[in-house]
Amino acid sequence: DQQVKQNSPSLSVQEGRISILNCDYTNSMFDYFLWYKKYPAEGPTFLISISSIKDKNEDGRFTVFLNKSAKHLSLHIVPSQPGDSAVYFCAASATSGTYKYIFGTGTRLKVLA
Amino acid sequence: ETGVTQSPTHLIKTRGQQVTLRCSSQSGHNTVSWYQQALGQGPQFIFQYYREEENGRGNFPPRFSGLQFPNYSSELNVNALELDDSALYLCASTIAGGVMAQYFGPGTRLLVL
Numbered sequence: 001d002q003q004v005k006q007n008s009p010s011l012s013v014q015e016g017r018i019s020i021l022n023c024d025y026t027n028s029m030f031d032y033f034l035w036y037k038k039y040p041a042e043g044p045t046f047l048i049s050i051s052s053i054k055d056k057n058e059d060g061r062f063t064v065f066l067n068k069s070a071k072h073l074s075l076h077i078v079p080s081q082p083g084d085s086a087v088y089f090c091a092a093s094a095t096s097g098t099y100k101y102i103f104g105t106g107t108r109l110k111v112l113a
Numbered sequence: 114e115t116g117v118t119q120s121p122t123h124l125i126k127t128r129g130q131q132v133t134l135r136c137s138s139q140s141g142h143n144t145v146s147w148y149q150q151a152l153g154q155g156p157q158f159i160f161q162y163y164r165e166e167e168n169g170r171g172n173f174p175p176r177f178s179g180l181q182f183p184n185y186s187s188e189l190n191v192n193a194l195e196l197d198d199s200a201l202y203l204c205a206s207t208i209a210g211g212v213m214a215q216y217f218g219p220g221t222r223l224l225v226l
Binding site for chain 1: 153
């Protein structure tokens with residue numbers, strides 16, 4: 001039972017354009033969501049997070065949008081840069097209890113120069 | 114650079130053997146989680162330790178066990194290794210009650226033959 005789904009295994013975008021990565025979840029108890037970026041041979045690096053009390057959080061080129069009614073979140077990267085090429089994971093957590101994250105399967109983003 | 118280190122980086126074992134993986138968290142991070150990442154999948158939560166006590170467990174059998182020490186280091190032990198245990202093992206640390214983002218180490222890649 002995949003509670004967090006990233007349905008696009010890969011995405012290619014031209015440098016300077018917007019990258020949109022999507023994530024869906026099924027568990028209504030999730031109230032905290034995060035995006036991680038992972039390069040080969042490295043651990044996931046925290047990018048940005050959002051609490052369920054918000055519908056948008058922005059940090060520089062990265063913006064996360066949360067649509068609770070649709071159980072959907074997205075990560076927007078504007079403008080995309082070649083260094084953004086990596087695998088992106090969304091993760092979800094229920095703040096009551098442990099800091100257990102449920103991860104999606106990842107989307108590989110390739111930004112073309 | 115997350116300040117979380119793991120050792121060894123790579124390990125080869127045979128089926129039925131036992132393995133110990135190590136993690137050194139950031140100073141002050143009193144919570145450590147371990148994840149298993151199989152090829153092409155997102156990280157899966159194994160368990161979490163808070164102040165040296167297990168504080169939550171995912172769907173992993175008892176042959177996966179752990180320890181957390183007062184010096185912010187921790188161990189993941191796996192007994193009776195199976196071929197399906199071949200994966201990247203990640204530890205992540207955070208401060209309980211603080212910002213929920215977990216900081217991951219680079220991982221240990223385990224191959225079971």
